[in-house]
Amino acid sequence: MGDGKISQRQLAYLFFTILIGTMFFYNPQIVVGTTGQDGWIAYLIATFWGILVALVIVALGRRFPDKTLTAYIPHIIGKPLGKILSLLYTIWFLFIGGGLLAQFANFMNTTIMASTPKMVFIITFVAIAFYAVHSGLEVVVRVNELLLWVIVIATIMVVILPWELMDLRRMLPVGETSIGRLLATSLIAGSWRGEVMMVGMFLPALITLKNTARNLIETVFLVGVMLIAVEISLVTVFGAHLVGDIEVPVFALARMISTARVLDRLEALVLIIWVLATFVKICAFLYCTAQATADTMGFQESRFLLLPISLLFTAIAYNQTVDPAKFIDFLMLTWPGYGLLSFQLVIPLLLLVIASLRGKGEKRL
């Protein structure tokens, strides 16, 4: 969108927000619920998956430096098949973005604004995101440069402030969970980290591709460190067997804060993280969907697509209301299939193999 370019730092910041933003809301409930106090090992493996995704997508991007992911797919596997895959990616962006919005509205309803209609949250967010993306990608990344620090500081506060209730011995024993279960859980956790795949849509907007892989790996790793900190804080405060039973455990963690009887009732911190990060993520998904649609359909310009796509986001988010048990089931059983096992890791990896075998694109690494 627009002709402006973004810097390496802005890209890294953007993906930091995208990766950390929403994943520690429903994710710890699932990860700690299945692996107990060993959740941090699952997160460590998930970090490895994330790094792998980043490496693959950047290697692909280096072969087609001026094209987005959905634009170069037909160059690799031929036009008819490539267009279909591009379309599938477009639909992926659309549905995951819409789902994110639905999840946001659901979270607001679950936690503090129980009686506010979902449509209020959805429309507000789509409207703001539309306005931001319509102004250009540079606007989004610049806003994010400000928001990221708020998110990081709020996260650190949520993690550290319940220290009075922490019992570090609850992290023991280490390595009780079987390797198979850890790997399976890491696929769930890694499917959030695999969203770094979206960087394929942003690479052409970069001023230079130098150091992109290193920066993204650092981002994925730092996000992993923060998630492990969140997991440790949750387990030491609640105990591993309790975290799986709590809806949105991070919010519960913030509710526990009562430090020195001064810092009290700091749930707002979690809401700050969630609202700001959702905003940035919706912007990113809106941008990706519009760009992918334009690429698939062969349009030169994508800005005019933003309005219809925003409406689609609204419609999908509003109609994606499912019961909470189904929602967690989706995240546990279906999401890894949509994520790491297909669109995030496996398909890009296959594309990379095919591209290098057929010698497509530029061969510099």
Added chain:
Amino acid sequence: MKRLLAFFLIITCSLTAGCWDQIEIIDLALVIATAIDKGDDPDNKVVLTIQVANPRMFIPGEGGGGDGEKAFWTATGTGKTIREATFGISHRVPRSLFFGHNRLMIVGEEVAREGIMPYLDRYFRSRETRPNLYILVARGRGQDILETNMATFRSSGMALINIFDLGNNHTVVPVRLVQFVYDLTSACQAAVAPMVQVVVQSSVSIEEAKHASRLQTLSVKGLAVFNSEGQMVGEMNETETAGLLWIRNWAEKHQLTVPCPIESAKASVDLDLMGSTSKTRVEIGEDGIPRFDIEVRTVFDVGEHFGNHMGMDQSWYIDSLAKRANTTIAREIQAAVSKAKALNADVLGFAEEVHRQHPREWEGLRNNWSDIFPLVEVTVSSISEISTRGMSAENPDNSLKVLK
């Protein structure tokens, strides 16, 4: 376009009155404590009593109780669930009940003995109640605790909250709901909660003595022990509670009274705890039964020497005090252990320690822990140190006595 947008924004902002779910604080009934009991009516078994703060009383310059409005009042409702009982109350209360400041959950003894599990769900599911509230068990009915008119405090609920906010104070052990549920659902499958009872207020003014109803107050004493089913199976007295505090490394403000090394029968020396740490080491014996070695390290200050002779200037005397402290601590720990074994409720956190230190062996013990726990052996090694002797070196009236 921009001007239009700016105009639209300004109009929107100025017309918006507030939040969607906004309620004026004056219209809120701030629930500060809840009590649950069992009712006689078989259809409505849950009896919920709430203690409510009147927000009007906390606004300076208004109200002030002039027209007979009380700062705190209680209300009771019944239902099949806690939630239903809550709605039952709201039929009679002209304000919106708000549980966000509920910091106390009192469980009636009957409910506790029958099983507390079904009553916990609402406290975790509620958007308003926080799971870090204090849980305690009433001797008798919880309703009576909240309805007690105390001479020393405006509200019985606030009084109990204040007691618990002081931390682990001697054998008063504040237990938060998360800690309670953690213990109950962890490997130990047993938990404790402090007990509270209505007692007669010992010192009152003459005017207060005229009103017989004001002669009551609350006393937090002892611990209720819950088993894996969430049923209260017994109580721990103060000695056993002290032992539990040492084992679980919870002791904060604590005090020991040990016999004086010179005139053991007549005089006592009081030792105040300055700091303590305890570690539990687990060894699995050849018969597969774990053995526990509890090491307690403590530092004491001499708080009082209730006698009329010298001694504090002698290093052997101080050493002897430390040894006596060791003996007392070991006795308290063994008392707690034998009580826990007798009730077959692992409130000492032993199962968690086995799980942490011997995860492989734990797999074999996990399923029959309730058979093994009464058989475990516990050894205590206590290392006490007396670092200071308060602000006086000796008793004031010791001038004629010369110690050899």
